Amino acid sequence: MSALALLGAFGTLLGAGYGFLTLLARKETQLSLTEQIAFSWLLGTGAVSLLLWIFGLFVHGILLPGLVSIICLSLGLVGWRRMVPRPLRRKPNLFEIFLGIIVFLEIAIVFYLSFVHTLGWDGLLNWEIKAHYAFANGGVIPATYFSDSGRAFSHPEYPLAIPFTELWLYLWLGEADQFWAKTIFPIFYVIGTFLVVALGKRFTGKTWNGLLMAAFLFFVPQITVEVGSAIAGYADFPLSIFYLATIGCLFCATEPKNDAFFRLYAACLALLPWVKRDGLILWIVAAACGVFVILRTKRSSRHFLALFPGLLIICGWRLYLSAMHAPQAAADFLPMNLETFSSHLDRILPLFSALLAEFHNLPIWSLFWFVVAVGVAYLLGQMRNPGTPVLLNALFVPIVLYLLIYVFSSWPNYLEHVGLSISRLLLHVAPVGFLIILLAVSRRRVKSPAPVHERGVTCTMAVSERTPVVELA
Amino acid sequence: MTVRFSYGRIAHVLLWGGLAVASLGMSIPKIYSGVTQYPLRPTGPLxxxxxxxxxxxxxxxxxxxxxxxxxxxxxxxxxxxxxxxxxxxxxxxxxxxxxxxxxxxxxxxxxxxxxxxxxxxxxxxxxxxxxxxxxxxxxxxxxxxxxxxxxxxxxxxxxxxxxx
Known part of the structure; x- marks a missing residue:
């Protein structure tokens, strides 16, 4: 019964996501199967959680999942009618098959790890708690939860993409089940590997490049086994995958007339602040990168509307919290103003030291940041390609902003505050680091933003191969 | 298909190959202990x-x-x-x-x-x-x-x- 319910939950979620994908991509762009699955999942989780929240303002009980299911099925039907074209098949070579098997085994291990471990501390008390309470209250978080000072430890002000995706499973299962709630996190890992493979193919024209990077994703302990990793039930890893999709799409959108990827960028961008509050910083950075691309590629001003859905979600959530009398300011931080900033300037150097120490924290990151640094050195010579500054800014600016936020830490020992959370914050941008390594390894040189034709493969066309074994690009 | 070798290409392959091997050497013990550390726990809603x-x-x-x-x-x-x-x-x-x-x-x-x-x-x-x-x-x-x-x-x- 549980398997059938899970199938229903995931099926409706993917159906909704696929419907949105077909509306965004239209028939002008070929998307590989892995891209279709990845974007369907990301858009599906965003859409279902938003629908549950919005409809939950008006209805609750059996009517709520009923209504959302009908919309999911309708969107699935739209997707079925408008199907996004897929590129032609090509037989994979032996190396690609080998890498495909490795990636498959790694995915199996991540699922195993996810079931072996319980939800992490924040996974239970910041995220799952909201799904649990909403399920017990007919699909709507009780108003008392937001104003209950005794439960302030669970951060009622955090957004609902992850809890309401868990809630969607609960509504289908008919009970709040912490074990099955964990299934969504290894799926985010699968989506991450799919995106790395697909973007690798688009960036470099070679399938093996993407497969190789996807295989290495597993070997960063912070992604697979550490606190806050893909198995812990925290929102950090899903946020990093949304950010990867956002920046990856924006990179592809730097090619002229690639509006399908620009629309996908806009959709993923909008969901960043809906996944985690820190997503607001990623939203600001990715939106600034988007503005840069619009100006640099001389797109029409209507493209600035891409920022509107995200702003709507940010403002909508703020208004909702105000209406619920939820605390909006984080207790961990002092008021963010110039006065506090100037009086705590002496923290900046120790903060940068702490960041550097984190970069060479080998048990957590292995050599990942060192490899990224080598990749960055490779890309510095390619700044004329608008995609390169996008990638570099998307990697570095959030790190700097995250670090500056600790200037406002209210903890007596602010470096302890840094030590507890910096690895999870760096995780948000780590997949973008993989894109940089990908470009550096492939030594792809782009002299102009014109489409690159390499064996008929471009970001615009994505003439990639589909086979039963390596259906991954 | 012909493959052209150059010193730059060889250095590139050696650099990235070396980094990959070093990364794996550093990560595998940690990942292995993470995978084998805990047994399967009983499942249940709570x-x-x-x-x-x-x-x-x-x-x-x-x-x-x-x-x-x-x-x-x-x-x-x-x-x-x-x-x-x-x-x-x-x-x-x-x-x-x-x-x-x-x-x-x-x-x-x-x-x-x-x-x-x-x-x-x-x-x-x-x-x-x-x-x-x-x-x-x-x-x-x-x-x-x-x-x-x-x-x-x-x-x-x-x-x-x-x-x-």
């Missing part, structure tokens, strides 16, 4: 709460017991939870109890030491559904409550008249 409670108190399947205790109390009244400052176990136990105490409103008190007499004496028992002690001693003047494992005690101050 398996994370159960694991936390077992870890902190030694009691198995305590979540259901706690939920049924809280359900037997008047929902409109608040539950007070006492935890100890600088005791991560106590704090974790308190928050897990608060999680399970829904739909009751809760209030967490973090106290120095292990005797909450002062704080308790200021409270009106008519407004409380229960007092929970997480690795904190129950004052002698308060009647004994339901003890779960070691270090967790729930003292009910308002039980529903009718019990199933």
């Amino acid at each position: 398996h994370t709460c159960d694991s936390y409670l077992k870890f902190a108190t030694g009691a198995s399947g305590a979540s259901k017991d706690l939920i049924s205790i809280f359900q037997s109390m008047t929902a409109s009244k608040r539950i007070i939870i006492f935890t100890r400052k600088d005791d991560a176990f106590s704090s974790g136990l308190g928050m897990t109890t608060a999680y399970l105490a829904s739909p009751h409103l809760v209030r967490l008190f973090e106290i120095s030491g292990t005797h909450p007499d002062n704080e308790l004496s200021k409270m009106n028992p008519d407004e409380l559904a229960a007092v929970v002690f997480c690795r904190v001693n129950r004052p002698n003047w308060l009647p004994a409550g339901k003890v779960i494992g070691s270090g967790l005690e729930v003292v009910s101050t308002s039980e529903k008249k009718v019990r199933r």
